[in-house]
Amino acid sequence: MNFYTLEYLVKTQSADLILRSAIIIILLAIVILTSFKFMKDRMKTRLRDISIGIVVLTFILLGIQVEHYTQNNRDFSQSHVLLKFIESVATDNNISPYNIMVNSTTLKDGIIVRYNDEDYTVHLNNDNNSYTLERTHVINHNVYINGEK
Numbered sequence: 001m002n003f004y005t006l007e008y009l010v011k012t013q014s015a016d017l018i019l020r021s022a023i024i025i026i027l028l029a030i031v032i033l034t035s036f037k038f039m040k041d042r043m044k045t046r047l048r049d050i051s052i053g054i055v056v057l058t059f060i061l062l063g064i065q066v067e068h069y070t071q072n073n074r075d076f077s078q079s080h081v082l083l084k085f086i087e088s089v090a091t092d093n094n095i096s097p098y099n100i101m102v103n104s105t106t107l108k109d110g111i112i113v114r115y116n117d118e119d120y121t122v123h124l125n126n127d128n129n130s131y132t133l134e135r136t137h138v139i140n141h142n143v144y145i146n147g148e149k
Contacts, residue, residue: 001140003101003114006086008146009079020065027058078106081128089113089133101145112136114143 034051085107090097095115104111109124113133120133 001103001112001138001142002144002146003103003112004105004146005101006083006097009083009086009105020061020068024058024061024065027054027061031055031058078108082107085122085131088131089115112138 031051031054034054082102082105086100086102087097090100093115099115101114102111103114107124107128109122111122113120113122119136119138121136123132123134125131
């Protein structure tokens, strides 16, 4: 079972978005350079074919980026709510938020919270403004923190 710490949740919120954006910027720069080179030497159709291929690849990546952006935006807002939830649990139990782990990167009913070497199932009300913790026991005691095995 995977558990995630507060530090991990904060750190990984935008790493993928930055990487995909950098790749798209590099591809757009390559398209611009090959376009200028093609305009200079109009007789070489090889550069035109390469440019067309890169433009198509860039549009595909842009489409994927937009889809991931909307998903990341949803996950970011859910992750932000999860961070507030972790801080609330820490305040209610007088412990540091860095000592709390959860088994999900988004806040939803039924996630497991671990602190003080004990596991609790989270029950949320309909509007996610309040919660109850119920002591629970996990079947698989192989716990991986932050996805590391």
